[in-house]
Amino acid sequence: MASRRISPQTLEELRHRVDLPGLISRHVALTPSGKEFRGRCPFHEERTPSFFVVPEKGFFFCHGCRARGDAVDFLRRMLGLSFGDAVRELAREVGLPVSESEASAADSSQRLRDVTRLAQEHFQALLWSSEGASTRAYLEARGVTEETARAFGLGWAPEAWDRLAERLERAGLREAGLETGLVQPRKKGAGCYDFFRGRVMLPLRSPDGRPLGFGGRLMSGGAGGPKYLNSKDSPLYHKADTLFGMDLARAEIRRLHRAVLVEGYFDCVxxxxxxxxxxxxxxxxxxxxxxxxxxxxxxxxxxxxxLDGDAAGLAAVERLSGPLLAAGVATYVALLPQGEDPDTFALREGGAGVSRLLEDARPLTRHLFTTVLPEGREASFEAKMLALGRLRDVVAKIPPGLMRTAFLDALSAHVGLPSAELEGVLAGPRAPAPAAVATTRAPVAPTSPVSPPVGTPEATVAQAPSPPPAVGTPAERGVDALEARAVACVLRNPSVRDQDAFGALEHLQEAGLRMALGAASTGGLKATGVVARALAGATRTLPTEEDALVKVFRVTCCELSLRRLDAELAKLAELTRDPRPSGAILARLSQRSELLALRHRVRQVLQSLR
Incomplete structure (x- = not known):
């Protein structure tokens, strides 16, 4: 429920009805202190109570961490709820009637919660039943204890097509199941089938522990599909607002004021x-x-x-850097040994080993600079230009201001180039890159005030090689990284080729890539030498989820199309300088408006994908 739907009168009545000391005393031991109540603040560690509740004025206040607010603020902060959820929870407790629109929204939301909770119970019951023996053995082989599995609410979705669908049908929750994506309508005939089949199920929960959606890890010999499959976004679950394990980590994060971020569910577990x-x-x-x-x-x-101690893990740090630097979050990077995953390292070295690794974490900017340019000021000009190319996407996500200036000053000190010149190189308009030079950009998170559109103009690096891919292992020199990624997507899943809306694959410059693309329909990869190695490197950077793969392919094709159109428009611009253009030149110039219109459509599609 959005806050704009809740009237000021409703909020005022809610604050009047709620017993604030009674609400807070469920989480904090309070003792009377005159007309107030006093206790130890739940939002920071303290030995001497400095947390006060003032019933007459309807607010709480902490002299230590300066936390303050009313009943809604306390519930939001304590349980990690949204504004609407906190209001709804309190209104239900005090019996406050809501408007018809609020009631309708609340009822719809409740049905989605009911179906997701029922699905979680269904998956958990199957895991701990006799049917789930092989899945429990799989978890044990991965080192997951029963206590941990139960704490995280792990479950199992059998390979049967409609076990959950039948249960939802009996409970009268079929429509809610469809809305959350837990079941799908059959293409032929009536009824639904289960979205998750043959998978270990990991509930994706809100900070207060309510199931919102699921992640499913494919079991060997299961129903097929990508290794990991996630719930689709729904009115209840938004992957852009959900962190796996937050419900179990919240108290420790609040105690330490620090969080550890990993990319894998089992890494977290x-x-x-x-x-x-x-x-x-x-x-x-x-x-x-x-x-x-x-x-x-x-x-x-x-x-x-x-993150993982391989090229993909190192590239992931670069991918995550822009939003973190833009938001001003104090971030550190803990380096795992080469080829290690957080889960295997944790099992082998234990908590003490992980703690040592975290203690040795180095600041994000230092990690970035030493990774992209280990030699620093002593590096060659070409190496510096390639390093700057890798950082262009990072800089593009940092809005103008203090953070951007500080980042460029630190980068200037590392590479030995003036920060004013770096600003022009990293933030100026980018000319179309030649087809034979590797240049690409990875798909990025949706834009926001914290993370501005990555489509802002980028730099033209004079007499310098174009940058390698920002994510993953760079393509071989001489093989275009954007083209390699597009072809790698088709080789991974030939059906994505239908998503090439502007015919980017029809204009590939590399003959070896065109040959590999032609072999995609037969399942054989005919590329050799540098082309084969470029495809292998690009493949390693691709996501495993089908939806994510399609998005990467569409973004890549749009970028290829934009690059081609920019090059064609640049050629036309050169032709306009001819004082006496021929008929052929005038005919070509007449195409400019059509190319500009097409370029506008491509940019619109690309912006929608970001």
Missing amino acids: LLHQVGVRHAVALCSTHLTPGHLQVLARAEARELVLL
Whole structure:
């Protein structure tokens, strides 16, 4: 329920009816102190009580951490609820009637919660039944104990097509099941089938522990599909606002004022198991302003990135850097040994080993600079230009202001180039890159006030090589990274080719890539040498989720199309300088308006994808 739907009269009546000391005493031991109540603040650690509740004025206040607010503010902060959820919870307790529109929204939301809770109970019951023996053995093989599995609410979705669908039908929740995406309508005939089949189920929960959606890890020999499959966004679940494990990590994050961010669900599960209980995981490949707000509500003042110790993990740090720097979040990077995953490292080294790793984490900017340009000022000009190319996407996400200036000053000190010149190189308009030079950009999180559109003009680097891919292993020199990524997407899933709305694949410059693309329909990869290696590198950067793969492909095709159109428009601009244009030139110039219109449509599609 959005706050704008709640009238000021409703809020005032709610604050009047709520017994504020009674509400807060459920979470804090309060003692009378005159007309007030006093206790230890639940939002920071303290030995001497400095938290006061003032019933007459209807607010609480902490002299230590300066937290203050009314009943709604307390519930939001204590349980990590949205404004609407906190109001709805309190209104239900005090029996406050709401308007018809508010009641309708609340009823609809409740049905979605009911169906998601029922699904969680269904998956959990199956895991701990005799049918779930093989799944329990799989979890045990991964090192997950029963206690941990139950704490995280793990479950199992059998390979049967309609076990959950039948249960929802009996409960009268079929429509809510469709709305949350837990079941899908059959293409032929009546009825529905289960969206998750043959998977270990991990509930994606709100900070107060309510199930919102699910992540499903494919079991070997299961129903097929990507390794991980997530619930689709629904009125209840938004992956851009959800962090896996936050319900279990919130108290420890609030105590330490620090959170550990990983990319894998089982990384988070096993870190908690060894005692690193302030770990959370992304439910997608992007870090969004919504995620940062969830962390801020949990009082996280520092964030440590603990990602896989391979090229993909290192690239992920670059991908996450822009939003973090733009938001001004104090961020550190903990480096795992090469080839290690957080879960395997935690099992082998235990909580003490992970703690040592976290203690040695280095600031994000220092990690970025030493990763992209280890030699610093002593590096060659070409190496510096390539390093700046890798940082262009990072800088593009930092809005003008103090954070951007500080970042460029620090970068200037590392590379030995004037910060004013760096600003022009990293933020100026970018000329179309030649087809034979590697240049690409990774898909980014949706734009917001914290993370501005990445489509802002970028730099023209004079006499310098164009930048390598911002994410993953760079394509071989001489093989265009954007083209390699587009073809790699088709080789991974040939059906994505239908999403090439502007015919980007029809204009590939690399003959080897065109040959590999032609072999996609037969399932054989005919590329050799540098083309094969470029495709292999691009494939390693692709997401495993089908929806994410389609988005990457569409973004890549749009960027290829924009690059081609920019190049054609640049050629036409050169032709306009001819004082006596021929008929052929005039005919070509007449195409300019059509190219501009097409370019506008491509940019609109690209912006919608971001």
